[in-house]
Amino acid sequence: MSHSPLTPGIVPGRLDAETYSENFSDLHPPLDRHEARVAADRCYFCHDAPCVTACPTSIDIPLFIRQIATGTPEAAARTIFTQNILGGMCARVCPTETLCEEACVRETAEGKPVKIGELQRYATDTLMATGDHPFERDDPTGKTIAVVGAGPAGLACAHRLAMYGHKVSVYDARPKPGGLNEYGIASYKSTGGFAAAEVDWLLQIGGITIETGKALGNGLSLPDLKAKHDAVFLGIGLASVNALGLGDEDMTGVLPAVDFIAKLRQTSDLASLPIGRDVVVIGGGMTAIDAAVQAKLLGALNVTLFYRRGRDRMNASVFEQDLAASHGVRIITNATPKAIHGNGAVREIEFDYTDDALTPTGETLRLTADQVFSAIGQTLQGEDLPALDGGKISVDETGRTSVSGVWAGGDCASGGDDLTVTAVAEGRDAAEDIHATLMGAVG
Amino acid sequence: MADLTTDFVGIKSPNPFWLASAPPTDKEYNVRRAFEAGWGGVVWKTLGEAGPPVVNVNGPRYGAIWGADRRLLGLNNIELITDRPLEVNLREIKSVKRDYPDRAVVVSLMVPCEEEAWKAILPLVEETGADGVELNFGCPHGMSERGMGSAVGQVPEYIEMVTRWVKQNTRMPCIVKLTPNITDIRKPAAAAHAGGADAVSLINTINSITSVNLDSFAPEPTIDGKGAHGGYCGPAVKPIALNMVAEIARTPEMANLPISGIGGVTTWRDAAEFMALGAGNVQVCTAAMTYGFKIVQEMISGLSQYMDEKGMTSTSELVRRAVPNLSDWQNLNLNYIAKAKIDEDLCIKCGRCYAACEDTSHQAIAMSDDRVFSVKDEECVACNLCVNVCPVENCITMEAMAPGSTDPRTGKTVQATPADWTTHPNNPATRAAE
Ligand SMILES: Cc1cc2nc3c(=O)[nH]c(=O)nc-3n(C[C@H](O)[C@H](O)[C@H](O)COP(=O)(O)OP(=O)(O)OC[C@H]3O[C@@H](n4cnc5c(N)ncnc54)[C@H](O)[C@@H]3O)c2cc1C
Ligand SMILES: Cc1cc2nc3c(=O)[nH]c(=O)nc-3n(C[C@H](O)[C@H](O)[C@H](O)COP(=O)(O)O)c2cc1C
Ligand code: SF4
Numbered sequence: 071m072s073h074s075p076l077t078p079g080i081v082p083g084r085l086d087a088e089t090y091s092e093n094f095s096d097l098h099p100p101l102d103r104h105e106a107r108v109a110a111d112r113c114y115f116c117h118d119a120p121c122v123t124a125c126p127t128s129i130d131i132p133l134f135i136r137q138i139a140t141g142t143p144e145a146a147a148r149t150i151f152t153q154n155i156l157g158g159m160c161a162r163v164c165p166t167e168t169l170c171e172e173a174c175v176r177e178t179a180e181g182k183p184v185k186i187g188e189l190q191r192y193a194t195d196t197l198m199a200t201g202d203h204p205f206e207r208d209d210p211t212g213k214t215i216a217v218v219g220a221g222p223a224g225l226a227c228a229h230r231l232a233m234y235g236h237k238v239s240v241y242d243a244r245p246k247p248g249g250l251n252e253y254g255i256a257s258y259k260s261t262g263g264f265a266a267a268e269v270d271w272l273l274q275i276g277g278i279t280i281e282t283g284k285a286l287g288n289g290l291s292l293p294d295l296k297a298k299h300d301a302v303f304l305g306i307g308l309a310s311v312n313a314l315g316l317g318d319e320d321m322t323g324v325l326p327a328v329d330f331i332a333k334l335r336q337t338s339d340l341a342s343l344p345i346g347r348d349v350v351v352i353g354g355g356m357t358a359i360d361a362a363v364q365a366k367l368l369g370a371l372n373v374t375l376f377y378r379r380g381r382d383r384m385n386a387s388v389f390e391q392d393l394a395a396s397h398g399v400r401i402i403t404n405a406t407p408k409a410i411h412g413n414g415a416v417r418e419i420e421f422d423y424t425d426d427a428l429t430p431t432g433e434t435l436r437l438t439a440d441q442v443f444s445a446i447g448q449t450l451q452g453e454d455l456p457a458l459d460g461g462k463i464s465v466d467e468t469g470r471t472s473v474s475g476v477w478a479g480g481d482c483a484s485g486g487d488d489l490t491v492t493a494v495a496e497g498r499d500a501a502e503d504i505h506a507t508l509m510g511a512v513g
Numbered sequence: 514m515a516d517l518t519t520d521f522v523g524i525k526s527p528n529p530f531w532l533a534s535a536p537p538t539d540k541e542y543n544v545r546r547a548f549e550a551g552w553g554g555v556v557w558k559t560l561g562e563a564g565p566p567v568v569n570v571n572g573p574r575y576g577a578i579w580g581a582d583r584r585l586l587g588l589n590n591i592e593l594i595t596d597r598p599l600e601v602n603l604r605e606i607k608s609v610k611r612d613y614p615d616r617a618v619v620v621s622l623m624v625p626c627e628e629e630a631w632k633a634i635l636p637l638v639e640e641t642g643a644d645g646v647e648l649n650f651g652c653p654h655g656m657s658e659r660g661m662g663s664a665v666g667q668v669p670e671y672i673e674m675v676t677r678w679v680k681q682n683t684r685m686p687c688i689v690k691l692t693p694n695i696t697d698i699r700k701p702a703a704a705a706h707a708g709g710a711d712a713v714s715l716i717n718t719i720n721s722i723t724s725v726n727l728d729s730f731a732p733e734p735t736i737d738g739k740g741a742h743g744g745y746c747g748p749a750v751k752p753i754a755l756n757m758v759a760e761i762a763r764t765p766e767m768a769n770l771p772i773s774g775i776g777g778v779t780t781w782r783d784a785a786e787f788m789a790l791g792a793g794n795v796q797v798c799t800a801a802m803t804y805g806f807k808i809v810q811e812m813i814s815g816l817s818q819y820m821d822e823k824g825m826t827s828t829s830e831l832v833r834r835a836v837p838n839l840s841d842w843q844n845l846n847l848n849y850i851a852k853a854k855i856d857e858d859l860c861i862k863c864g865r866c867y868a869a870c871e872d873t874s875h876q877a878i879a880m881s882d883d884r885v886f887s888v889k890d891e892e893c894v895a896c897n898l899c900v901n902v903c904p905v906e907n908c909i910t911m912e913a914m915a916p917g918s919t920d921p922r923t924g925k926t927v928q929a930t931p932a933d934w935t936t937h938p939n940n941p942a943t944r945a946a947e
Contacts, residue, residue: 111581114904117864120884175861179905 075347075371079440080323082344084369090340093367097258097393098188106192109185110139116175121186124173126495127154131170131186138193147197148204150190155229155498156222158198158268159251160491161191162259165356167389169491198267203274208235210277213508216241216299218286221249222490223305223480225272226497227504232277234505239299240278243285249307249480251490253332256360258367287453296475301504304455304463304471304478305497308448308488314352314407322415327351327361327445334364343368346441350419351375352407353445355385361443362399373399374437376421378406378428405435416442450482459484469500477504515820517813519553519828521793522686522711522771524644526553526617529828530784530812533775533796534559534621534647534690537806539595541605544618548609550806551813554617556688556714556796559594559649560602562624562634567593567656573734576723578749587749588799589723591734591741593655594623599637607641618642619688623649623661626671628678635683645686648679648710650701651717653694653744663717666692669704676708688773691715691757693750698757699764706770713761714773714796716754718744747799751777755790762791763839779808781815788828789835846931850920851895851911853877853888859908860886866899866909874898891921 072083085093101109113135121131129150137146150157164170166187174183197204213236217224220242228238246252251265273280284290286306295302311326313319323346337343345368351361354377362375375394377384381403384391394401405421406428412418419439422430450462456471457464462484469477479486479496486492517528531554532538532547539558547555561567569592578587595602610618620643624630638646650666657664665671672689679687689705691698693716702713720742724733732740754776761767774792778784779800787795800808816828825831855866855878862884870878877892878899888899900909914920916929934940 108582114863114865116862117868118880119864120862175863179861 073369075369078347080344080346083341084345085341087341089369094257094261094340096261097256098191100195101185101188101192106138106143106189109189110135112176112184113139114175120173120175121170121184124170125153126169126489126491127157127160127498128495129153129157129170129190134193135184135186135189138189143193143196144200146189146193150194151197151204153498154491154494155226155272156251156268156490156494157190158194159222159255159260159265160494161187161194162264163251163255163490165387165389165489168387198271201271203271205233205275207232207276210237211235211509213237213300214239214298215301215303215504215508216295217303217305218242218290218295219249219305219307219480219482220244220247220269220280220282221305221307221480221493222251223307223482223493223497224249224303225269225305226494227303227305227477227479227501228278228497229272229275230498230501231504232275234501234509236277236300236505236508238278240280241284241286241290242280242282243288243306243309245282247280247282249305249493253335254328254357255335255490256331256364257335258364286455292454292473292476296473300475300508302476303469303497303500303504304476304482305480305493306450306452307481309451310449311444312447312449314410314444314446316407316410321410321412323412323440324410324416324442324444327353327357327443328448330361330443331357331364334368340368345370346439347371348438349373349441349443350437350439351443351445353377353447354379354383354403355445355447356390357448358443358445359386359390359394359399361445363394363397365441365443366397366399370441372438375399375401376405376407377401377403378424380404380426402435406430408434410439410442411436416440448481452482467499468503469496470503515817515825516827517553517816517820519794521617521773522645522688524554524617524619524686525615526794527615528553528809528813529788529794529816530809531555531617531619531773531794531796532801533798534649535798535802536592537798537801539597541609544605544609545612547801547806547809548613548616551809552616552806553794554619554644556619556621556647557602557606557643559621559623559652560599560634560638561594562630563599563637566596566598569593569596570736572736574743576733576743578723578747585799585803586747587721587723587745588747588802589721589734589743589745590718591654591743594621594649594652599634603637603641606638606643610642610644617644619645619647621647621649621690623652623656626660626665626675631675631678632682635679635685639683639685643685645688645711646679646683647688647690647714648675649690649717650675651690651692651715653692653718653720654742663692663694666690666701666717667695669700672701672704673708676705676710680709686711688712688714690717690775692717693753693757693776694720698760699767702761702767702770703764706767710770712771712773712793714775715757715761716750716776718746719750719753721745746776747803748777748779751779751783755786758787758792759790759836759839762833762836781812781819784812785816785819785831786835788831789833790839791833791836793832794828843934845933847934847937848928848930848932850914850927852890852893852914853895853897853899853909854912855886855888855899855909856907857885857887859905861905861908862886863904865902865904869898869902893922 073081115132134146134149170186171183177183217228217240248265349365349370366373409420421435423433456473463478465483469479477500480493519529534556538555574592576589580586652662656662689710722732771793774787775796778797784795
């Protein structure tokens with residue numbers, strides 16, 4: 071251990087090896103068989119269950135939990151995957167506290183929902199550990215579909231299309247498939263290379279090829295893809311980031327939180343990752359929280375998260391906020407960045423305190439900072455895209471865009487709430503519509 | 514604190530909680546621990562005749578049924594009577610009774626169906642200073658294959674005969690333990706009564722197979738690939754035991770026959786229910802085997818508190834308290850009309866009542882788009898299923914309709930005067946009498 075949390079500047083190796091591996095282990099350790107049985111026994115098997123309605127992919131939750139309770143987690147996993155082929159990742163990353171578990175009647179009854187997410191993980195892990203893929207591909211249809219973007223939306227779309235016997239070519243700009251599952255999700259939610267393993271497992275359906283390093287605007291064009299395939303699905307996420315707009319983005323130590331996280335997710339040696347002593351994160355969503363928490367876990371001494379509005383307006387759930395607080399992240403609300411000070415490298419950052427209308431109150435705050443992560447939103451990036459709506463590709467409820475033969479879903483598409491599970495739902499539903507369209511069921 | 518002292522057929526004990534004849538009472542060591550924990554009495558594990566003792570299987574002897582969170586609901590066993598030498602048991606009984614003179618020590622017996630065998634063992638038991646004997650006519654496995662246990666308990670003539678031998682050959686009070694593996698419990702009880710029994714105790718275990726291993730295709734517990742039926746006990750058998758106790762208690766000829774209630778007693782409340790239905794005391798086996806002897810402390814504190822709240826000063830005020838309300842179906846008041854009522858504030862919106870009523874009953878529960886559940890009085894027959902499946906206690910209740918109001922289901926006025934099946938116009942017997 072060459073450095074400690076007290077070492078000034080942006081340096082690697084602030085912690086010992088054991089602390090690194092402890093800090094980046096599973097947020098929720100998997101349930102063992104006994105724990106799963108106990109947790110499953112709490113499900114009331116509700117009629118027309120509210121949790122199912124709350125799940126964007128409408129997994130039959132009471133049914134899969136009953137299947138766990140009766141000792142058949144593999145059958146439970148099949149129930150899950152039928153609706154959500156990325157049920158394994160969703161079990162790890164879904165903010166269940168605002169989805170299924172919020173709707174659980176035992177949340178109403180006792181303030182303690184059934185552990186739906188953890189049970190989902192138990193079931194999906196059990197089946198995936200066998201290495202088997204639970205679905206079979208239909209006879210080939212002779213149709214080919216291009217899917218651009220190998221994130222949750224693209225993968226869910228590709229899998230459903232392949233199941234129907236279509237041939238799917240997936241293209242992605244990055245070197246590895248998985249989208250934000252591979253490059254964005256917090257490390258402690260998806261440990262042990264799960265994102266990559268899940269993609270391999272999903273591809274066992276057959277009929278899907280993935281080409282990486284191929285981007286729309288860089289080797290691919292939409293007209294070209296349209297000409298060569300029977301349909302195109304766009305699941306390109308939001309590849310650009312909003313700038314802070316303080317004119318100091320080039321200063322050493324200032325960078326987008328998603329870049330920091332992507333580097334963290336791809337590193338093979340956490341001790342080699344440099345991190346500041348006094349880290350400031352700007353933003354109020356899941357990205358901001360993840361960056362702040364992981365900075366702390368890498369050994370930063372002080373991590374402060376600034377959000378321009380009140381806590382109640384933060385996109386990060388209360389659970390996420392509490393998680394940050396429990397790791398010692400300080401959250402300051404109603405403060406907007408005003409200036410970054412430093413000579414080539416950031417030394418201090420200055421904030422205006424603001425009221426609810428974002429008007430400065432006149433009070434300011436200057437804070438020592440050697441690293442600043444901005445997490446104030448991502449934006450769509452691409453050329454020749456179909457018509458947009460509010461900065462995203464405009465789609466109807468089945469994912470159809472303004473261009474006939476082109477569908478879109480996930481973060482890049484209008485509507486939805488920028489979650490893995492919604493991306494999966496949209497990719498799957500677009501696949502259903504593409505299939506119906508190509509096979510002539512609907513015009 | 515209420516006085517829990519109990520006098521059962523002349524046997525006094527500081528409380529009505531006895532341990533039933535079973536593994537918890539098979540040894541001096543266990544029984545001393547039980548008395549230290551506060552048990553009022555024990556029925557010593559069944560003794561057989563002198564000579565080489567019986568042997569038990571050397572593999573698993575229990576099987577079980579579990580509820581949520583692996584709570585043990587039912588236990589099954591293929592254990593036989595004590596497998597320790599008679600002299601050892603007798604010596605230990607004597608030693609324990611000497612040290613705990615205020616506790617009840619009753620000795621369970623099972624010897625072949627010959628008078629000589631009973632004549633031989635009774636003086637040996639008397640010599641220990643024990644307070645009484647219990648005749649095990651109930652064990653449904655193993656011993657019954659040898660013409661003892663439930664093989665005797667299933668033939669009222671044998672019960673009467675053996676009971677009479679025992680009464681003729683000892684001064685000790687004699688309790689006859691009945692098997693539930695019969696069709697009408699009143700017959701063996703009456704036989705014991707006729708034979709001179711001072712009391713009956715019931716139930717012994719129920720013939721059962723708890724589960725089948727779906728890999729080896731053998732019943733559990735499995736001994737080297739094979740299984741035999743065992744005897745079932747624990748919380749699951751309580752309703753069966755309660756009914757059998759009640760059947761005897763409400764038979765006028767046996768109204769004065771003391772009953773020791775056994776079968777699934779786990780809490781003070783279970784004990785109080787047995788006593789209200791006619792049991793003078795209770796015996797416990799599975800609950801002690803599941804949780805240890807300490808549970809008796811909750812039984813003691815719970816029953817005392819309950820009796821204090823009810824203003825009862827002696828357990829005799831509780832015994833038979835519910836017997837006058839035991840009735841036959843044909844005498845139930847058909848003019849009593851109730852409707853289910855859902856308390857919206859307590860409702861957690863699980864919808865189980867809706868599924869139950871809509872799918873399997875009377876389509877009497879309405880469900881709104883925002884999951885508000887309400888009862889349609891015009892359809893509700895007050896079957897109680899919704900109450901039973903609701904996970905929240907008291908969220909759904911049965912409310913009696915006031916006489917004079919109109920039942921929206923039938924359009925008829927609710928009558929204040931009771932009327933039952935015996936006078937109902939649809940009853941063929943009523944019509945025949947007309
Ligand atoms: C840091 C962070 C943490 C998050 N944590 C959670 C969480 O805990 N729980 C949760 O539910 N959600 C979380 N989210 C949101 C979630 O990751 C996204 O909603 C989800 O990944 C969207 O899936 P997608 O398939 O639409 O897009 P992405 O996952 O972004 O995938 C898009 C893919 O398209 C590729 N691509 C982009 N442009 C092009 C192009 N022009 N040509 C070719 N390929 C292209 C990209 O390389 C990428 O692989 C988080 C997001 C971030 C940024
Ligand atoms: C393992 C086991 C052994 C038993 N052995 C005897 C016995 O030797 N003699 C007897 O009269 N009853 C025996 N019983 C029956 C119990 O005394 C009692 O009647 C029965 O278990 C019901 O009570 P419970 O539900 O409290 O367990 C035995 C029960 C069990 C579980
Ligand atoms: S996918 Fe997410 S929201 Fe749906 S059930 Fe699973 S954990 Fe809950």
